[in-house]
Amino acid sequence: MTTVTEAAEGVPVRPPQPRSGVSRSIRDSLVVARRNLIRMTRIPEIVLFGLIQPIMFVVLFTYVFGGSISIGGSTDPKLYKEFLMAGIFAQTVTFATAGAGAGIADDMHKGLIDRFRSLPMARGAVLTGRTLADLVQTSLTIVVLAGVALLVGWRTHENIGMVICGFLLLLLLGYAFSWIGALIGLTVRTPEAATSGGLIWLFPLTFISNAFVPVNGMPAFLQHIAEWNPFSATVAGARELFGNTMPNVPKSVTGAWPMEHPVVASVIWSLVIIAVFRTLAVRKYRSAAA
Template sequence: MSTTTAEPAPGTRAPRSAGGIRQSLSDSLVIAQRNLLRMMRIPEVIIFGLIQPIMFVVLFSYVFGGSINLPGAGVDAEAYRSFLMAGIFAQTVTFATAGAGAGIAEDMHKGLIDRFRSLPMARGAVLTGRTLADLVQTALTLVVLAVVALLVGWRAHEGILKALAGFGLLLLLGYAFTWIGALIGLSVRTPEAATSGGLVWLFPLTFISIAFVPAENMPSFLQNVAEWNPFSATVLACRELFGNLPANYPTPDAWPMENPVLASVLWSVVIIALFRTLAVRKYRSAT
């Protein structure tokens, strides 16, 4: 008794097996292109995404600039403006979490994720492509925000290479947080719930940090939380790379505050590794 193997019809190719680094990268880039085209066709999403961080820059610079006491600088509006900008940059990139979660939740709600899973594509490519597209949008937002910051008087004093390194850390943190958004988007039923779920925990994360005020100005029980906050590590690393710290600014004793650049990279890598694993696992079973 003999068996025969079915051959693909003329002019067609057999489906590819889901696996391999090359296929995973290719599939991820296709999905990223799809999401970028979608963003370009809905420009109001990008426009409204730029308005909020610009408002934060202007409001915090001119409303709170003359009332915050900085160690080593006192109440100095110009010093606070320089101190503030790294916090605004970091807050902006982390708020991309909500957009990532809402986009994935919308695709789930419309059944698009189920269609993607039926295709012979690499596991996780849909999520990787989505997060890469969000990273491009975040980079665009940072460029616009940096221009606004320059207009209100912010400057980077440590040279172009260190400034680029600071923005690189910000993009790495933003990319890490989009994976948290991806997991949230796969875990809720509607885009509205994903938006709320992506923001509700970001406010305490960003405000219980050194983004807007020094840890020394907080109650003692919050100082340790702020100093070990992943958000704080990136903010302090950027301030050092931008040269935006007052000359006599004290360094807290916590390890992340003593080694902010290394701590920022480690936190971001750990977040990516953990939440990408959880998100891909959730993607396999989500309906």
């Protein structure tokens, strides 16, 4: 009615402007993310089981290995708790990769991707929305895990701003790895295969690192691998931001640049992983949905 009145009065009427590609992609991604978050609330065991494993790791590593692993020449369990927790946090955000891959593989298996194809939405939004929803779930898991860590004796020694930056660094790595999970989920045929494929490569990645033991106790060839591992850079960066660095443990035993500048190296690694694997995952999605 207003349009007709304005036209009758001689006022030029502008047609609705089409949304830009970026705004459309953001809108569609948020819609898909909301859909996945609602699904998580309706299946609470997804969140519950995602919490149980990291809590078990905290308790087992703290009380089983805490008094037997030497950190800087000391077997004080308190030192090991502060050394350990950044590694447990990093392992938790990266292990969410398996869930991301399984979820996308399940959507493919059920034909949901075909239904998304019929909608006028940005192609990359399906994957971006899924990874954003997984990031929210991982954030909730980290909050609970941090509470458990405080209960078993973990403490930070930096201001709250630095500590928050440490958690953001961890979540950035988790988001980057979720794109690897997305690619795996689009590549395999079943959710079960996606779960296995999402975990099998994570175990060597997380254990050949500085997450659970100092690198200087490893064989020389593994020291180089561990110190150029993007997982190690994030663990070292989180320790630095939490104030959990060990005074008698060297930053690097091989002179690797990522260990000398772990925060910067972690950000670079995460952004490179996002750029590479998002491109590959979106390309795979388009070819799979063609």
